[in-house]
Amino acid sequence: MTLPVTLIVEGAEDSRFLQDFVQFHFSTKLSDKAFIKVEGNASKLHRSRSAIELRTKKGNLNILIFDADALGKDSTLTEIRNQAEELRLTLNDIFLLPNNQDSGNLESLLRDCIPQKNRAIINCIDAYATCVGEIGIENLRKIDLKSKMYIYPGTFQSSESSRGSTRSYLNPEVWDLYSFELNPLKDFLAKYLA
Amino acid sequence: MSDTSNHITSFAVENFKRFESFEMTDLGQFNLLVGDNNVGKTSVLEALLVDENSNLWMSNVANALSLKKLKTSVTVKDLEYYCNQETYSQDAEGVVEFRLGRHHKLDKYFLKFEKHLQRLMFSTPGEAKPTTYDFGTVLATTNHELSSPLITLQSGHDRSLTNFYSSTIQKNRRIRGRLIESMRKFIPTFDGIELSAPFPNEEPHLIITQSDKNTTLPLALFGDGSVKFLRIVMEIIAKNGKRLMIDEIDTGIHFSRMKEFWNVILHTAHENNVQLFMTTHSEECLRFFKEALADDLSTMKDLARVVSMVENATTKQVSSVTFPFSQFEFAINAGNEVRL
Structure with a gap:
């Protein structure tokens, strides 16, 4: 440097x-x-x-x-x-x-950093977001990409924090x-x- | 509100100590200087001792030298402590230039060291010709205990504080009243301050009365923070309409009292129209400066500045950036460092 x-x-x-x-x-x-x-x-x-x-x-x-x-x-x-x-x-x-x-x-x-083997998880989250958006209940929070990137690391037992400001990206099980x-x-x- | 026309809005100095050239712009009434060790914060406070009255300025220069503990064995060579050493060693004469901006006006001041003649020459815009002082006379005739507008890290409870109180505060009932009023904001039980009646072979000292105690207590028994606070408040009140420089302002002040400390200091300075130039290394001090202004002194926010001094990694030249309140408030809240 x-x-x-x-x-x-x-x-x-x-x-x-x-x-x-x-x-x-x-x-x-x-x-x-x-x-x-x-x-x-x-x-x-x-x-x-x-x-x-x-x-x-x-x-x-x-x-x-x-x-x-x-x-x-x-x-x-x-x-x-x-x-x-x-x-x-x-x-x-x-x-x-x-x-x-x-x-x-x-x-x-970040979505592109999800390991290939975990792509099924993000597919599930996508499906969940679509489903929630279609059930017709009012005043639900929109599940956007930011929310999905919060949900994704939270699905792992080894993941300590889901919040973007404190999240670790050094766990290869979660991020590639x-x-x-x-x-x-x-x-x-x-x-x-x- | 009284006159603030004497407050400076910009300041520049050339050929002074480590600075070939240094400038601060967009100054306010309350200026907190921050920066790394040895970047020259204290030097800026010493440079600000410049005064339109050459007698006072001369006195301030001598005081600044004596604060370096040179007074007992000082020689004209020691003036290099007050001048850019590189230039001073090359030239027969060292000339320091000061530029003070005040509301669309820029005044130039010069301080010349005539080494061979052992003289100092002060040139101010208000005086028709430069005033020359013999170096020996300068040191012999000044009394730093009474006049210096610079509060250093070492300024604590000593004879100078007693003398300052005796000469400036005690004899003026209005000033004494202001002092007590300000002190009560920091120490609610503060009732008064007076000089002790000395016993034989004992010098008078300051004693404090408190509303919850029947006996008086010597000021020396109070903590460093209380003594320092008292000194700062006394000096602010005495410097009405002028400027005051305070080095490492937070030293000795516990963090739990820091916000109230700022409240009283800034409020007192505002009431007395004193322009403050202060230094700190502390992140806490900076944060409470911001909080006091944001929460309790919101009408004074526009008067506050953080002046961050920084040395360029390549050229080693020191420069400054002035953060108005909105800029340093945002930086602190967002976790962005204002001290590099």
Whole structure:
């Protein structure tokens, strides 16, 4: 690593995943200090303007890792760059989850990290979500992808926490961090952490 | 509310101690400086001793030197402690430049060390020509116990505190009343403070009366935190309309009293229009600074700043970023570090 890196992420779920991902692939433990959590998307970057400026003055590389969301890579990138320009923030590089190419988010990536042998579990959760959505009872909580990624690790006895901000991704029984779909993120981070 | 026009909104210094150049912008009335060890937080407080009155400034410089415990054997060479050492060793003269911004106005001040003549020259915007002081006279004529607007880590219960009370607080009934009022917010049973009647061969000292006790107690018997708190409140009240620098403000204050400590300090400073520059290393101190402002002093939020000082990993130059309240509140709540 040539320069210290700051990872600017949307929230604690992202930093938790990236800490385990980086430790697994690069044998580097990123402290909480390495992250800035903006608690939202590009429209919330202004709340961390001073924190980002401080890292720039320290000489850190500011690496932003956000969700591509439904807007897709190009629109989300444009919004981030416009915000950064307006706030006069230095962003040295940007990666949009899940793979810097498609629409999606952290949860899309996590779904791709489910080991092949466990795909039946997520199929069950999908079926459950569909079923609950069709039974016609009012005021039920919608089971979205985020909820599914909460339910999935909770099905394992060995899983200590299901919450995204405290979840561990280092249990190979639950998560496959060698998943092919993680390669774009791994290659991106390798530029700064290898 | 009285005049705050003397408060500075920006500050820059060149050729001072470890700084070739250093700047702080968007300053407020309450400025909490944070940063790593040796980044220069205390040096900034010393640089802020600059004053438009060259006599006071000269006195402050001498005080800053004496606080380094150099006074008994000080020589003109020791001025390098107050100047950028690299430049000072290369040049025959060391010149420090200070720039103070105040509401659309920028004033420049210069402090020149004439090594060979053993003189200091102070140049302020309000005075037509520089004032020169012989170095020996500077040290001989100043009394740091009474005048310095810098409260250091070592400032505790000693003769200087007694002298400060005697010269500044005791004789002024209004100021004494303000002090008691502020102290009661922190120590509810605080009833009053006075000087003891000395026995032969004994110096007078400060004694405290409390509403729940029949006897008085020497201040020295109170904990370091209470003594420090008293000193800070006394100095704030005495510095009405000016600025006060406090190094490691939270030292000696228990975390369970920290929020109330901030409440009283900031409230007293606000009432007396004193601009505060304070340092801390403590995450707790920073968090309670935020909580006191968010919960109890919400009308003063816009006056508060956290100034984070940071050394660039490559150039080793120190710079600062000023966090207004909304920025440091969000950073603390989100778990984003403001001290690198």
